[in-house]
Amino acid sequence: MSFSENIRLAFQSLRANPLRSILILVGMAVGIAAVLHVVVLGELTQKKINDRLQKMGSNVLRIRPGFSWRHGMRTGEKRVNLTWEDSDEIVSQSEAIIQTVPIYSGSGDVSFQDKNWSTQITGVTPAYQNVNNDYPAQGRFFNMQELSERARVAIVGATVYEKLFENKLALGKTIFIKSKPFLIIGILEAKGESWSNPDDQVFVPITTAQERIFGVDHLSSILAQMRSETDYDEALFDIESILRRNHRLSKEAKNDFRVRRQDFFLATIQATNQELARFITVIALVSLLVGGIGIANVMLISVTERIREIGIRRAIGARKFHILFQFLTESMMLGFFGGILGVGGGIVFNHFYIDAGGILPWSWIYYSFGICAGIGIFAGIYPAFRAANMNVIDALRHE
Structure with missing residues (x-):
């Protein structure tokens, strides 16, 4: 057959x-x-x-607060110990670091007309867009004057833009962040979802985030841009020395902060x-x-x-x-x-x-x-x- x-x-x-x-x-x-x-x-x-790795580069370090320790054991509680002074001294005292970005981030509700969305509110300085290679697809980033004036201006991520405006005209519109009015001056380019969605954020001046939204004076993290990725050892030594001195840590004490390369998180x-x-x-x-x-x-x-x-x-x-x-x-x-x-x-x-x-x-x-x-x-x-x-x-x- x-x-x-x-x-x-x-x-x-x-x-x-x-x-x-x-x-x-x-x-x-x-x-x-x-x-x-x-x-x-x-x-x-x-x-x-x-x-994202190509955009971000491997010459950026992220400094985060460390965890608390009790009786020789680490607890899940994060320390609240990073400050503006830490950020300023790292860039002024380390030749391996060319600029830093202080960051404060917290969750909050954002609304426009009858639409509401719970998202991440991230306060940064204007240098963030250069350090993180993250520029608005529409509009602009805020400037130093708006930072010093604690201006109520916002740049929204692609997810927030879609949820609140359904990808329609948003520039110049007023949204409410935790019931406070903010003017939209920029919309970020979509990056795509990963473990955490980088598009689900609203960026505001860090001075505005700390004083007008969350009422805090500490930082969530600090970005530190090195001259080159080959300066990693020098940069790490400088950062540890500066922060240990600022935080008055004894020689025997563990670091109360963590330093990682940005590409470590993506890895x-x-x-x-x-x-x-x-x-x-x-x-x-x-x-x-x-x-x-x-x-x-x-x-x-x-x-x-x-x-x-x-x-x-x-x-x-x-x-x-x-x-x-x-x-x-x-x-x-x-x-x-x-x-x-x-x-x-x-x-x-x-x-x-x-x-x-x-x-x-x-x-x-x-x-x-x-x-x-x-x-x-x-x-x-x-x-x-x-x-x-x-x-x-x-x-x-x-x-």
């Missing part, structure tokens, strides 16, 4: 039980679509992280995303395994229902190989068409749900077809051997 004849018989068998075939196809499709989604999401996340995000991708991949592979078990069960049922047909075919000259090949062809087609459905569904889902930006991993698409066909063949081996080794006389007597 030719291969084309086996294909025809396989189609005929699948059409004879459409509901059963569809259920198996869906099971395979879900697994393949999930694998494809993980691959596309991973490549998209990697692209965004690489773009952490990348590692977390990779772990999440592995977890989702395991789930997808389990789904494929379930699909394979489903194919095996369907083929066993098919063998049982077609015992007499098998006996007649053997009686008129069909060999064991022909029977084996026919059932393997049917199981392979179940897997292969499940792969087609899964790849198609995965492409559509990625396009509309995560805006994959043209990312289409062709190698993984080819792998998907091979994996599905392989699962189909593997799942059909036992049913096919059972059909091929059936006793001809017993098969002909079967009713």
